[in-house]
Amino acid sequence: MQKYKYTAVNLQKEKFTGLFIANDEHDLAVQLAKQNLYLISFKVYKGGTPNAFFTLGTGKLSLNDLTTFCRQYAIMINSGMSLMACLECLKAQPYSTFFKQILEVIYEDVKGGIMLSEAFNKHESVFPDFFRSMIFVGEVSGKLDMVFNSLADYYETDAAIKKKTKSAMSYPLMLGGMTVGILIAMLTFIVPTFRDSLSSLQIEAEGITKIVYDLSDFVLENWKPILLGIFAIAAAAFLFGKTEKGKYFYDVLKIRLPLIGTVQTDLITARFARGFGLLLSSGMDISEAMESIIVVLGNRNVVERFKKARDEVLQGSSLALALQKYKLFPDMMIQMVSVGERTASLDEVLNRSCKFFDDRVETTLSSVTSKIQPIMLMMMGGVVGVLFIAIYSPMISIMTTLA
16 A cells, blocks of 8 residues: 555546555546546655755755744634644745745645644654654643744744844954954065065064064965865864764853853853743643753753753752752852742743843843954954064164164
8 A cells, every 4th residue: 555645636627635545546546536536646655854955955944934934823823723724824835945845744744644743753854853842742731822932932032142143243253354364465465575675675684574574484485285284174173073072072162261151151041041931831840841951952061961950850859959050050040940949930930031031142242242352453453563563664774774
């Protein structure tokens, strides 16, 4: 027996599509004919994740598509539409080709009788673990509309924070790039030109001028090995980052580097507050929520310590004490968790604290940017100043001698 996806028409020339289990093409046509449907086309239905290559996609779902999907689904469910009607409407929306094909598969699977969460779980390489966990919680608790609304809020806020982070760091990175570019241009073009112009005057380079001249000669004579070395180091760092040890090492750096570590910690804290509060308010108990929230923390070092805290909670420790023991979050977060536990309203406390930690992330980003920019400008000014002195000091010496 084989499952087929078919297109057929009735006597009134109305077109129908659907799934049908049959022995072969002939059996499919016979079975449809018994329902006064006449087969036009068909194909074997596999129900797997579509190949992104044929849709010119990357095989990944954009955060914008996922957020829009959650928001629209929540609106439709709240308006009284059935689950199937929502899916049928959404798969016709202007999402990416890859996402639309996945929604088509999900629609057919749900139409065939499986749960919505099971249909999404068949595409675990596409949909985030947290998203799929929440769909299951929504179905079990009967709060699917609330879950989709909360997921839309979650992904919208998360996307906004990531955008602010990239925007805040773009200017310092640009200044760093400009500094390197100026240094290379000075050493490879300007310094040799000035040295050739002054060589006829038979002035011996001394001090910083000689150092810059020697550095320029070294760069010009060895630029190929230098480029090769930079490429090799970058490639080694990239490949190291693909290993588990490398990923863990970089994650440790992210939370321990000055300035940047503060931003990362606040980002993780905001994500935890929003996600954990969402899980608890959807009906999960603390132990299940601690298992599910791991996938949104986004840092292996934090995940490692969080698992230890989870184990202590399972053994009877309070959540606040476990989080404090492993120094997972700022003191403010620990205090809020403690208050929530004492008042049996942890989900409400966390949901209300989301805005506070979102604002804290933005404040921290602004603070870090305001500190990094002057440092980068000073570095750029220092590089340009040193090169300027090295280049023009011989000319100043000549002018002083002539005077």
